[in-house]
Amino acid sequence: MTGGAGFIGSHLTDGFIAQGHDVVVLDNLVTGKTENINPEAGFYLMDIRAPELEKVFEREKFDVVCHQAAQMDVRKSVADPSFDADVNIRGTLNLLINCVRSGTRKVLFASTGGAIYGDQEVFPCDETHPARPLSPYGVAKLAVEKYLHFFAVEYGLQYVALRYANVYGPRQNPHGEAGVVAIFAERLLSGNTPVINGDGRQTRDYVFVGDVMRANLKALDHPENDAFNIGTGIETDVNQIFGHLNRLTGAGAREKHGPAKAGEQKRSVISHQKAKSVLNWSPEILLEDGLGQTVAYFRNRQK
Secondary structure (H helix, E strand, C coil): CECCCCHHHHHHHHHHHHCCCCCEEEECCCCCCHHHCCCCCEEEECCCCCCCHHHHHHHHCCCEEEECCCCCCHHHHHHCHHHHHHHHHHHHHHHHHHHHHHCCCEEEEEEECCCCCCCCCCCCECCCCCCCCCCHHHHHHHHHHHHHHHHHHHHCCEEEEEEECEEECCCCCCCCCCCHHHHHHHHHHCCCCCCEECCCCCEECEEEHHHHHHHHHHHHCCCCCEEEEECCCCCEEHHHHHHHHHHHHCCCCCCCEECCCCCCCCCCCECCHHHHHHHCCCCCCCHHHHHHHHHHHHHHHCC
């Protein structure tokens, strides 16, 4: 599990261990936290770009690699495309080369449904929608999907790419640009008013991390090389997210708007019908319930 000390990766680690799998976590702890790592998992403090990765693969002989580690900040990718490509493309290639060398059977890849399609023509869009990413982050995720196809054809390495919508939930990092739910929840609980970019009418598809974990468990047993949207098909704008969290935290804050962010997508929402029909996966956690669990997590952290 790359990125297994992070937000999504730690939940996936918990899910795989609960299913009886042996899990080894690889994380450089730049954004991950040791407190997130399941005590039943093995752990290597290592960057996915490290040459020493070869020794880890030789020692562990992984059957499946679940690749969650990434440079995940879209705005940072725009500011520094070279760094984004170094982590998200070169780092992933380092993993894939070692998968082939060591006999790994399959790769589960955390792709993106929020950034890979660019400006959508259909709402919600399915996997047949043209992929025209508007950020280096989205370009890198699409490039990795193409590399996965190459490694499958050339070396027989199986893969499933899961194109996540906007994932939220407990353990999400409330510091930085990513994760509006975590940022708003923490600031409201701290008595601060978060700033809504622009008019707040930009929409996203918010999917709970527990549902993402279930999707990965389903993908583990999928016999084909494939890509799936993992989202809810429901658009929610930022003002609505603020309103829900304002009520759940009891903050009673007033909306505070700032300048719009340049280049930000106005609408993003993806269809999960393919995952429903092929993987028998659908989101189960309603937004209101998922936000409640997230607020409870951040509230407990402040005690």
